[in-house]
Amino acid sequence: MKKLGFLPFLFVAVAGISWQPAWSQIICVTPAGAGTMNGSNWANALDGNTSAGNGYTKLAQAMKTAAAGTQFRVAEGTYLPSTDNDRGKSFEIVQDISVYGGFGGNDTTMELRNYSTHPTVFSGNIGTLTDSTDNTKIILKTLVTTTWTIFSTLDGLIISGAFNSGTGEPGCGIYNSALINIRNCTIKFNYSNNDGGGIYNNKKINVSNCILTGNRAYNGGGIYLNYSTGPSVISGCRFSANTAAHNGGAVCNSGNATMTNCLIVNNSASYGGGLYSGSTTSYNQVMSKLINTTLANNAGKDLYIFRGSNYLWNSIVWGDGLYVNTNAPLPTFDPQYSCIQGSVSGTGVINTDPSFLSPSVLNGTTGSGLTADWHVRWCSPCFNTGSNSLVPTADTTDLDGQQRIRYNSVDMGCFELDTTGLSMNKINYATGIVRIDTATSYHGGGAFWAQAVAGNLESCK
Numbered sequence: 229m230k231k232l233g234f235l236p237f238l239f240v241a242v243a244g245i246s247w248q249p250a251w252s253q254i255i256c257v258t259p260a261g262a263g264t265m266n267g268s269n270w271a272n273a274l275d276g277n278t279s280a281g282n283g284y285t286k287l288a289q290a291m292k293t294a295a296a297g298t299q300f301r302v303a304e305g306t307y308l309p310s311t312d313n314d315r316g317k318s319f320e321i322v323q324d325i326s327v328y329g330g331f332g333g334n335d336t337t338m339e340l341r342n343y344s345t346h347p348t349v350f351s352g353n354i355g356t357l358t359d360s361t362d363n364t365k366i367i368l369k370t371l372v373t374t375t376w377t378i379f380s381t382l383d384g385l386i387i388s389g390a391f392n393s394g395t396g397e398p399g400c401g402i403y404n405s406a407l408i409n410i411r412n413c414t415i416k417f418n419y420s421n422n423d424g425g426g427i428y429n430n431k432k433i434n435v436s437n438c439i440l441t442g443n444r445a446y447n448g449g450g451i452y453l454n455y456s457t458g459p460s461v462i463s464g465c466r467f468s469a470n471t472a473a474h475n476g477g478a479v480c481n482s483g484n485a486t487m488t489n490c491l492i493v494n495n496s497a498s499y500g501g502g503l504y505s506g507s508t509t510s511y512n513q514v515m516s517k518l519i520n521t522t523l524a525n526n527a528g529k530d531l532y533i534f535r536g537s538n539y540l541w542n543s544i545v546w547g548d549g550l551y552v553n554t555n556a557p558l559p560t561f562d563p564q565y566s567c568i569q570g571s572v573s574g575t576g577v578i579n580t581d582p583s584f585l586s587p588s589v590l591n592g593t594t595g596s597g598l599t600a601d602w603h604v605r606w607c608s609p610c611f612n613t614g615s616n617s618l619v620p621t622a623d624t625t626d627l628d629g630q631q632r633i634r635y636n637s638v639d640m641g642c643f644e645l646d647t648t649g650l651s652m653n654k655i656n657y658a659t660g661i662v663r664i665d666t667a668t669s670y671h672g673g674g675a676f677w678a679q680a681v682a683g684n685l686e687s688c689k
Contacts, residue, residue: 253297257287258333259305270334276307283312291327292320292371296378299326302385303333304346313355315364320371321380323406330384330412343384343412352389352401352418360419363391367418369403370431376406379434383411387426390418398428400452401443405430413438420445424452425470429483431457437464440478441598444471447504448480449495455510458484464627465490468597472497476504477526477593486517488620489627491642493524493547494588494597499534501526501548501592506534511557518543519620520632522602522641524584527592530569535559540566540574542614544582544641548591565615567640576615582641583608603643610640 255267261275267290276287284292288309291300310317321327329348330341355362367390370380382402392399401418402410410433415426425445427433429452440450449470453460462485467478477495479487481503492502502523505516514536523530525547531540533552540563549569552561565576572579583605588595604610616638626632627642634644662674667682674680 254299254301255290255294256301256303256331257290257307258303259307261286270303273303273333276302276305277311279311283310283314284317285309285311288317288319291325292322294322294325296322296324300328301331301335301338301341302327302329302348303331304329304348306349306351308351308354309364309367310354313362315354315362317354318364318366318403319350319368321368321382321408322371323374323376324378324380326381326383327385328381328383329386341384347386348384349386349388352391360389360391361393363389365392365394365397365399366390366403367401370406370408372406376431379407379409381409381411382413383409385413387413387415388417390420390425392420392422395421398422398424400424400426400428400445402427403430404428404433407432409433410435411437415440415443415450417442419443423447423454423480425449425472427451428454429457429460430454433460435460435462435465439466439598441467441469446473447475448472449476449497450478451480452476453479453481453483453485455482455507456513459515460485462487463489463623466598466627467492467502468494469593470495471593472500472504475499475506475532477501477528478503480504481516482507482510482514484513484515486519487521488519488623489625489632489642490518490521491597491602491627492521492526492530493600493602494526494591494593494595496527496592498528500532500551501528502530502532502545504532504534505538506532506536506553506559508535511535517541519618520614520623520626520638520640520642522643523547524602525588525591525595525597533559533561538562540564540568541618542566542638542640544610545569546582546584547587564618565613565640567610576613578609578613580609582610602641604639604641604645606645606647608645611645612637612639614638614640 256273257276258273263272265275267274280289309319330343352364352367387401399420425443426440449472477497495501517539520542522544529551544567563574585603586601588600626644663680665680
């Protein structure tokens with residue numbers, strides 16, 4: 229693969245701004261910087277949290293004025309968008325740039341970064357640390373000066389601490405009005421009195437392998453997809469403990485979106501704690517397609533279908549069940565090969581407890597969704613009962629990253645069951661003595677210690 233070289237240094241003079249970066253295709257960033265601080269490598273890392281002279285930090289200024297193709301490699305630490313406590317300032321990204329977090333600060337290749345052990349936080353906490361009400365209203369947003377034709381990318385970041393209690397204005401962790409890919413990010417503890425606590429989408433997004441938790445809004449606690457937007461794809465994401473005062477605790481979709489391999493558990497809203505699908509305007513353009521997705525123990529219904537075209541394939545809806553609007557204009561609903569709590573007709577649809585391994589005890593945000601285990605047991609009615617023909621070609625893995633169709637047929641829900649080591653344990657009573665040990669995988673019938681009954685083998689009862 230051809231390596232990216234550095235572009236010649238280019239200094240840009242802007243009235244009233246005392247600092248501009250020396251541009252390169254790759255800009256390395258640490259909170260305090262190093263060496264010449266021009267970002268050309270880790271030894272000369274850009275000092276991301278230093279003032280750029282106009283109230284923005286140097287990282288925020290560099291991102292909003294970056295040349296197309298620029299890649300930011302951001303080391304672990306906490307980064308702020310402003311130095312003057314201006315709640316209206318945000319990190320802003322332009323078309324065709326990428327921002328990668330998770331670097332240790334001396335990584336020689338992209339493959340060496342680890343966003344789990346080197347957390348890179350874009351924080352809204354620009355004021356008093358113990359007071360969220362003075363935080364920035366939007367942490368990161370797209371800067372649209374021309375029509376975008378190329379996606380920008382956020383990868384390996386933690387977006388946390390946006391706060392907006394005003395009315396009629398946006399406020400969220402990420403505000404998108406262009407084209408953006410969001411990958412491997414954690415978006416948490418953002419609040420908006422309006423729509424979209426974690427993410428507000430006003431154009432087109434692709435969100436993959438992300439965690440959205442603890443976000444709050446009026447509509448769309450985790451994500452709000454505005455009407456006439458998309459098509460957007462949300463894949464391999466986990467939603468829990470998100471809240472909406474009105475519609476869509478985890479996701480409020482008033483646009484066009486497909487969700488695959490997602491886990492949506494223990495969120496809450498008045499209507500659709502898991503997902504709300506519909507719009508009071510442009511409702512004919514609303515499309516929600518859920519494939520191999522698990523919605524469970526959300527308060528205010530796991531899935532609330534109000535308007536538009538809706539598809540539920542190879543999925544599980546269990547805990548607070550499903551609501552489908554019966555007032556005109558009616559939504560369309562196509563459930564197939566799914567486990568749905570309640571009386572629902574559809575090809576391959578079942579209404580049987582999915583038998584989760586260790587689900588949360590309570591519905592809504594009072595339960596702990598991300599610490600529960602939402603895999604199904606080996607005797608679950610969801611095992612091998614989905615339809616292979618409904619699995620998108622690109623979906624080769626489940627939410628665990630394991631092979632999606634492990635046996636002959638796909639499972640319902642976001643996880644594919646691995647039955648390795650699981651089988652019927654037939655106890656041997658012939659000798660009159662049955663030997664039992666603490667094993668969790670199958671040994672034998674108990675006639676000898678080498679074939680002891682596994683006392684801790686999973687049971688469906």
